[in-house]
Amino acid sequence: MCPGQIITKTINPEYDAMGDEYWTPDIISRQWYQAETGSIPVSGAGYPGPFSGPGFDDMWTDMSEIVRPTRDGIHGREYISTMVSLGRKRQSLVFDEKGRVVVDPLREVEIPIPMIFGTLPLGSLSLDVYLAMAGAAAELETLIEIPVEVWDKAFEAHAGYIVPVLPVEQIKTHDYLIDHAPAVEILDAEGSDEILRGLRADYPDAVLMVKTALGGRCPQRVETLSEIGVDVIHVYADRNGNVKDQDKTWFVKDAVRKVHNHLVDRGIRDRVTLIASGGIAMAEHVAKAIICGADAVAVDIPLLLALECRMCLRCTKGLSCPVEIETVHPRWGKTRIMNFIAAWRNQILEVLGAMGLREVRRLRGEVGRAMFFEDLEAQTFGKLFGKRLAESSQRVSE
Amino acid sequence: MKPSGHAVLQVSSAPAVPEVVRTPCRFRNAIGKYRLRRSSACVACGKCAEVCPYGVHEKKIHKMATPKHYLCVGFSCNKCVEACPENALSLDENPVTKVIGDRRWTPDLLISTWYMAETGLVPPGDIEYKIGDSGGGFDRLEFNFLKEPSRDLDMDRFSTKLRLNRLGDGRHDIEIGLPVYGGGMSYGSISLCTMVARARAWQAWNSFTCTGEGGFPEALYPYDDHVITQVATGLFGVREETIQRVRIVEFKYAQGAKPGLGGHLLGDKVTPEVAKMREAVPGSSLFSPFPFHSVYSVEDHKKHIDWIKEMNPKALVSVKVSTPTDVDMVAVGSYYAGAHIIHLDGSYGGTGAAPEIAKKNIAMPIEYAIVKVHNFLKEEGVRDKITVIASGGVRTAYDVAKAIALGANGVVVGTSEMVALDCIRCKNCESGRGCTRGIATTDPELSELMNVDWAAQRLINLFAAWRLQFIEILDRLGMTDIRELVGRTDCLRHLDYEAAKAVA
Numbered sequence: 001m002c003p004g005q006i007i008t009k010t011i012n013p014e015y016d017a018m019g020d021e022y023w024t025p026d027i028i029s030r031q032w033y034q035a036e037t038g039s040i041p042v043s044g045a046g047y048p049g050p051f052s053g054p055g056f057d058d059m060w061t062d063m064s065e066i067v068r069p070t071r072d073g074i075h076g077r078e079y080i081s082t083m084v085s086l087g088r089k090r091q092s093l094v095f096d097e098k099g100r101v102v103v104d105p106l107r108e109v110e111i112p113i114p115m116i117f118g119t120l121p122l123g124s125l126s127l128d129v130y131l132a133m134a135g136a137a138a139e140l141e142t143l144i145e146i147p148v149e150v151w152d153k154a155f156e157a158h159a160g161y162i163v164p165v166l167p168v169e170q171i172k173t174h175d176y177l178i179d180h181a182p183a184v185e186i187l188d189a190e191g192s193d194e195i196l197r198g199l200r201a202d203y204p205d206a207v208l209m210v211k212t213a214l215g216g217r218c219p220q221r222v223e224t225l226s227e228i229g230v231d232v233i234h235v236y237a238d239r240n241g242n243v244k245d246q247d248k249t250w251f252v253k254d255a256v257r258k259v260h261n262h263l264v265d266r267g268i269r270d271r272v273t274l275i276a277s278g279g280i281a282m283a284e285h286v287a288k289a290i291i292c293g294a295d296a297v298a299v300d301i302p303l304l305l306a307l308e309c310r311m312c313l314r315c316t317k318g319l320s321c322p323v324e325i326e327t328v329h330p331r332w333g334k335t336r337i338m339n340f341i342a343a344w345r346n347q348i349l350e351v352l353g354a355m356g357l358r359e360v361r362r363l364r365g366e367v368g369r370a371m372f373f374e375d376l377e378a379q380t381f382g383k384l385f386g387k388r389l390a391e392s393s394q395r396v397s398e
Numbered sequence: 399m400k401p402s403g404h405a406v407l408q409v410s411s412a413p414a415v416p417e418v419v420r421t422p423c424r425f426r427n428a429i430g431k432y433r434l435r436r437s438s439a440c441v442a443c444g445k446c447a448e449v450c451p452y453g454v455h456e457k458k459i460h461k462m463a464t465p466k467h468y469l470c471v472g473f474s475c476n477k478c479v480e481a482c483p484e485n486a487l488s489l490d491e492n493p494v495t496k497v498i499g500d501r502r503w504t505p506d507l508l509i510s511t512w513y514m515a516e517t518g519l520v521p522p523g524d525i526e527y528k529i530g531d532s533g534g535g536f537d538r539l540e541f542n543f544l545k546e547p548s549r550d551l552d553m554d555r556f557s558t559k560l561r562l563n564r565l566g567d568g569r570h571d572i573e574i575g576l577p578v579y580g581g582g583m584s585y586g587s588i589s590l591c592t593m594v595a596r597a598r599a600w601q602a603w604n605s606f607t608c609t610g611e612g613g614f615p616e617a618l619y620p621y622d623d624h625v626i627t628q629v630a631t632g633l634f635g636v637r638e639e640t641i642q643r644v645r646i647v648e649f650k651y652a653q654g655a656k657p658g659l660g661g662h663l664l665g666d667k668v669t670p671e672v673a674k675m676r677e678a679v680p681g682s683s684l685f686s687p688f689p690f691h692s693v694y695s696v697e698d699h700k701k702h703i704d705w706i707k708e709m710n711p712k713a714l715v716s717v718k719v720s721t722p723t724d725v726d727m728v729a730v731g732s733y734y735a736g737a738h739i740i741h742l743d744g745s746y747g748g749t750g751a752a753p754e755i756a757k758k759n760i761a762m763p764i765e766y767a768i769v770k771v772h773n774f775l776k777e778e779g780v781r782d783k784i785t786v787i788a789s790g791g792v793r794t795a796y797d798v799a800k801a802i803a804l805g806a807n808g809v810v811v812g813t814s815e816m817v818a819l820d821c822i823r824c825k826n827c828e829s830g831r832g833c834t835r836g837i838a839t840t841d842p843e844l845s846e847l848m849n850v851d852w853a854a855q856r857l858i859n860l861f862a863a864w865r866l867q868f869i870e871i872l873d874r875l876g877m878t879d880i881r882e883l884v885g886r887t888d889c890l891r892h893l894d895y896e897a898a899k900a901v902a
Contacts, residue, residue, distance in 0.1 A: 042753050045823055046655055046747050048500030060762055061759050062723050065720065074688070351759065354658020354688075380765070380766045381895060
């Protein structure tokens, strides 16, 4: 209304400068909103973004219309479970001559959300930061991975939810952890099979997790780990969800799908729990990673975003954090993290409800409840216009 | 109360094209693509006003008026800058265009829609009015035109009409003047002024607006014959009397912006008047359930359609669904249940409020669904028996024509109407006092920012500009009737496919 037309709005250049091509300003600011309010982002007008995109943006989730069961999950009007169990499942029962079951169920850890807190790939980390995250994990009754070298007595209050992470060669010196932690995560390495077999034999009831890199050899590696008796296999991509494998780069969801399908083909999918991480930046990514075959995901960078991280990456260069994350008050940080997890869970309920699913465990590998850009293009425009140009396909998959 | 039932209407003769009346933006500083600066060197000689073909400059007695920047077509003209003897004028892109719009509704699309709503004409210059920048779907489709645009077309040679009842079941034989009608927007999601203006504009175009799921305000009664009343999962404001008022009743199963979720009206917008209409509590958020808790099969679906048909023996029944992977089956099921119209609302559709995760991720874009449904109905041998209406991301006249070429009979629009009313797409519609343009609000003060006469004329103008484009498209494709275009995918090419490269 200014008569002189002297007022002009512009985009804050600091906003534009945040993050990178994956962790966009939009993702970061939305995460801040959720951490502050605990609310699902709701807005008017239609979707403003591109038709499709790379990574998680080249798939859509399905919904039920009329002729399939549906769930009305919003505001708990109908109960939808987001609980998952982490651990091995027996493939068969054994009975004695009197018909009694003679094997006990294997130990599992049940968590009420399909998310654990993963190790942080960056950040200006301090004891208070870890306490904020561990406090939130405990309150939410999920797990948090914490490298064994940062262990502190202050964590003891939350010990029941902390998964120590350590290189395979250190497990012998820290084996006392196996009896005390809900699970132990071992970083996979060449030649670790014997050690893992030994651990399995020595600690038959422990929940053993192994973190191994996604990639071309991953499906086979996961199969081997499953045969060894590892309970939970945490497969990971880099922080932007990329998996570099020789000359090819995959995205985490596609790499997880390969692993899942391999295990299904081998008939051993239910033997292990798959946790995926890398590039999980929004609630929709959790649902999509599960559709592609993960049982649960490990959330990492969003934990930092909840503490107002701007993804400036100064910490990765040894420089100071502009928002001094290391000084957070654990209670404030814990609340912010719980808020965003609450918002994410509610969004997962929204998509589960739309798909007509009553529990997140039934979403695992349910690609029938998803639509992929490549398939839709082929079924629609491919039939009309022939072959899709290579550069166009590349643009979407990049 | 209006007596139930209408006489069967005859198909109207050639639709009257409503009069276009120039209707400028209601705010002091309309937003344009370009901005002219006039320095203190200006001597008010008036040369710029003489050479400008677009009315940007106006000479007053002793000085030049502030330029109407939004009418400037930019560097492709530049006449005023070149003609100024004092070099007092300079031209640049308006920096505001960096803040408004998005990939689907680019600044150019917003500005061009405002221009069409003001003038009833296609914008001159380089303002893009056909496509957005989403990188897929409609934005990558082009027509294989047979010829260049003609001058001095005989408009009367062309028909843009669409008949909605293809069942021939003795119910209303409705023909609308454009292959377009207005989508459901409820009393509560938009102001009463916006609702009435839409009804008046669609009446002028002999087409329809839709109440959405929020009841049937009395102010719409004079427009009954051009109102579709919606029966959605919350059944807000649905009464026997409202169903009997109208010629078309729409069952809304799902909405493209939030497929699988019920309607959302946040508490701030639930004023006492809105609450009364919906028989709800003021200030309390209203989330409609999902789905219809009485519809779990096609048989249940048919039961509901029969119920509507029994209640209003002349009404057509439209079934609005979103676009899941089995949308083709849903469409056929709706046909066998007795629907006259299957309305597909694609995943990038508009909304007054929706979770962002739903807007982006759930269900397929409309471009895929149209083809899927059109082909399946053909295979089932029933394509000629049901009207396919598409919506959800249809922004421009070219989008409409592309949707029809992909297989729809017509489209439903919504956001384009809001933009015509000066919406800047700030996406705050969910908030009680969020709509700074007074369109999608129930706040009494904000609602006063607009009046019905102005708003209705802007909508009439927009669709007049669209009709010009429909006719130009038909002419360039060698057609004279929009119905010839249905399913003519051979008239299209997709820029991401080799066939298009070969043509290029």
